[in-house]
Amino acid sequence: MRSDLDKAPWGLKLAAGAGLLYLFVPLLIIFVYAFTTEEKSFVWPPPGLTLKWFAVTWGRPDVWAALSLSLQVAAVATAIAMVLGTLCAAAVSQTRFFGREMISLLVILPIALPGIITGIALRSAFSMFEIPFSFWTIVLGHATFCVVVVYNNAVARFRRTSGSLIEASMDLGADGFQTFRYVILPNIGTALLAGGMLAFALSFDEVIVTTFTAGQQQTLPLWMLEELIRPRQRPVTNVVAMVVVLVTFLPILLAFYLTRDGDQVAGAGK
Amino acid sequence: MSAEAADAGAILPQRGGLSGRLSDLFWKRPGLLVFLMLTPPVLWLGIVYLGSLFTLLIQSFYSLDEFSGLVIPEFTLKTYAELLRPSNFDIIMRTVVMAALVTLASAIIAFPIAYMAARYARGKWKALFYLGVMLPLWSSYLVKVYAWKLILAKEGILTWLFEVLHITPILDAILAIPVIGGNSLSVSYIGTFLVFVYVWMPYMILPTQAALERVPINLTDASSDLGGNPWQTFRHVIFPLALPGIIAGSIFTFSLTLGDYIIPQIVGSSRLFIGQAVYTQQGTAGNIPLAAAFTVVPIVIMGFYLWMAKRQGAFDAL
Numbered sequence: 001m002r003s004d005l006d007k008a009p010w011g012l013k014l015a016a017g018a019g020l021l022y023l024f025v026p027l028l029i030i031f032v033y034a035f036t037t038e039e040k041s042f043v044w045p046p047p048g049l050t051l052k053w054f055a056v057t058w059g060r061p062d063v064w065a066a067l068s069l070s071l072q073v074a075a076v077a078t079a080i081a082m083v084l085g086t087l088c089a090a091a092v093s094q095t096r097f098f099g100r101e102m103i104s105l106l107v108i109l110p111i112a113l114p115g116i117i118t119g120i121a122l123r124s125a126f127s128m129f130e131i132p133f134s135f136w137t138i139v140l141g142h143a144t145f146c147v148v149v150v151y152n153n154a155v156a157r158f159r160r161t162s163g164s165l166i167e168a169s170m171d172l173g174a175d176g177f178q179t180f181r182y183v184i185l186p187n188i189g190t191a192l193l194a195g196g197m198l199a200f201a202l203s204f205d206e207v208i209v210t211t212f213t214a215g216q217q218q219t220l221p222l223w224m225l226e227e228l229i230r231p232r233q234r235p236v237t238n239v240v241a242m243v244v245v246l247v248t249f250l251p252i253l254l255a256f257y258l259t260r261d262g263d264q265v266a267g268a269g270k
Numbered sequence: 271m272s273a274e275a276a277d278a279g280a281i282l283p284q285r286g287g288l289s290g291r292l293s294d295l296f297w298k299r300p301g302l303l304v305f306l307m308l309t310p311p312v313l314w315l316g317i318v319y320l321g322s323l324f325t326l327l328i329q330s331f332y333s334l335d336e337f338s339g340l341v342i343p344e345f346t347l348k349t350y351a352e353l354l355r356p357s358n359f360d361i362i363m364r365t366v367v368m369a370a371l372v373t374l375a376s377a378i379i380a381f382p383i384a385y386m387a388a389r390y391a392r393g394k395w396k397a398l399f400y401l402g403v404m405l406p407l408w409s410s411y412l413v414k415v416y417a418w419k420l421i422l423a424k425e426g427i428l429t430w431l432f433e434v435l436h437i438t439p440i441l442d443a444i445l446a447i448p449v450i451g452g453n454s455l456s457v458s459y460i461g462t463f464l465v466f467v468y469v470w471m472p473y474m475i476l477p478t479q480a481a482l483e484r485v486p487i488n489l490t491d492a493s494s495d496l497g498g499n500p501w502q503t504f505r506h507v508i509f510p511l512a513l514p515g516i517i518a519g520s521i522f523t524f525s526l527t528l529g530d531y532i533i534p535q536i537v538g539s540s541r542l543f544i545g546q547a548v549y550t551q552q553g554t555a556g557n558i559p560l561a562a563a564f565t566v567v568p569i570v571i572m573g574f575y576l577w578m579a580k581r582q583g584a585f586d587a588l
Binding site: 009012015116120123244 | 289290292293294296297300303304307308310311312314315316318319320321322323325326329379380382383385386387389390391392395397400401402403404405406408409410411412413414415416417418419420421423425426427429430468471472500521525526528529530531532535536545548549552558561562565568569572
């Protein structure tokens, strides 16, 4: 395994290594700042290290409220996206029909156009139809762009699942629902789970659309944005930032683990 | 064979119960099942997404009454004409130039990583490379921006690094460059550019890697056998074959930079980008028509870009 890497020219190795360092060092720096004793500025190197800010963050009700709202929104949006994305993927991959390309485009559009367009479009629709901002307006926005993640994963798996399995199940006397329950679902299950994980991570982290669809409520990213623009207690922001990085790594690693044998590994497009 | 004939010729008796009858019905009429499956997602996306987009587009043809500050719901192209005012046109040009530079830099940084992963990494290393791209790509957007605020701050790690290496004059010289320089990196265009590249570059790696993986290895061997040096092989064999992948990646980097309004707000000078203009116009200024007209700019640019990309075969590389 190693010998292949060793064959690469040193210039290429250097450039690739530098590129990966560029990707990872800023994330690691966040980890160091979470332990700094400095309160007022971003001074480097940190004058001292402390665990104090973890306790302070733990005692902050606004952080907990934002975290809980984010988790609720992500859970509901993911559930909606999983139903819609799976239905769409099943219909598109099992049959050919007129307008199939259009459906794919429709699903991908919310993520292909810049987020600010989705956001302001929703906001202008809410104001035109006088829909008050609430938990559900946030969910509405999130579910819309999460569909594509579930859809992509499910479509990739459906493509690999052989149609003859379904025919065999029917020939052996299973009805449509039994076939779905015992043949289709076990086949696509891990892909759906991976899609769900990614949708959850996407929703949990979303800020651009959310600024337009949230009223007074704060999701965790909105809380962070507020702290970035008008900092109140910088060390608390540092701790939250580190925890968020660690928490988002989990679903990504899990989604990768669930789909690693497939022809298309989850998460290739965000 | 009609449904009745199929019934008559069926070997098995009809299934009992509601679910049995339903599943028989779907078997006989697969079109019905597809229709039922498609209805919820199409209704959702059609109403929530396209509906909203449509209300937005309509409003860009309205105008704002300058005296009362109210939106006049009558068709006019006045708002679009406002986009061409020097101050607004500057915003558009600034954003497009930034998006183009970010895309170019992303392509250059991403290529070695993609090439290494596609050509040399195998097995365990391949997975590591994949995660090495995936984890930063999926990490929280705001946390990434925040990390760069820490790095670029006047008292932050970059200034410290320049000091330790005794090359502070170089940093001062860079900051003294008119237009792109500034008081510190975190309030200059250079800072904005660095953060944009950092946040969107991972989107370039995966499509480029996918395109490179499809380049047959014997093509590069043939090129060297025929006397091509590594540079010529790259220039005439690898690069043209990787180009559709790079273009596919550039769709993301370009589109995402075009619509971003948070990065230039947190790291950068006070001069606006399209996203910020949209945000202030719809928020504090209350000029929804102008905000809507501003959002049409990225839609049109991306439409044109996608059309060009399709002609270059970039969609096969996605």
